[in-house]
Amino acid sequence: MTEVVEMLRGVVRGDVSPDQAVAELAEFVSLSLDGAEQCAKYLRPLDIRVPLVPADVAYSLKRYLSGLVTEEQLCRWATFITLMSVYEAPKHPTNGDYYDPLWDVVHNLAAPQVFGEIESELVAEYLVQVESLDD
Numbered sequence: 001m002t003e004v005v006e007m008l009r010g011v012v013r014g015d016v017s018p019d020q021a022v023a024e025l026a027e028f029v030s031l032s033l034d035g036a037e038q039c040a041k042y043l044r045p046l047d048i049r050v051p052l053v054p055a056d057v058a059y060s061l062k063r064y065l066s067g068l069v070t071e072e073q074l075c076r077w078a079t080f081i082t083l084m085s086v087y088e089a090p091k092h093p094t095n096g097d098y099y100d101p102l103w104d105v106v107h108n109l110a111a112p113q114v115f116g117e118i119e120s121e122l123v124a125e126y127l128v129q130v131e132s133l134d135d
Helices: 002-013 018-024 054-065 071-083 100-110 120-131
Strands: 029-032 039-042
Touching: 002 018, 002 054, 002 071, 018 071, 054 071, 054 100, 054 120, 071 100, 100 120
Parallel strands: none
Antiparallel strands: 029 039
């Protein structure tokens, strides 16, 4: 399972594309990242936890703002993370809702048809929100 965790961390860091991860996870989960068909059907349990910290999300937002990834790629990245139940934010010692803004940003990016098209101004606002959180 260590290889799977590393691959899933690679998606977060942008080293592994969501589409590559979908192919590599085929024995565990059937994933569709496209349109109204977005879903995850687990074929085998994935009893792992993969950390998602503000620095990870900020890194992906910065990659978009610098032109290294497109709107579609950022959306697919966020969709993959939202569909995979293995990702988790750190536990905050006093506020259980502390990392909700992190998840709000990821969910918003995964559903631009609902929360607004992915554009530089919006992503810059998301970056400010995410960078205000501690890892």
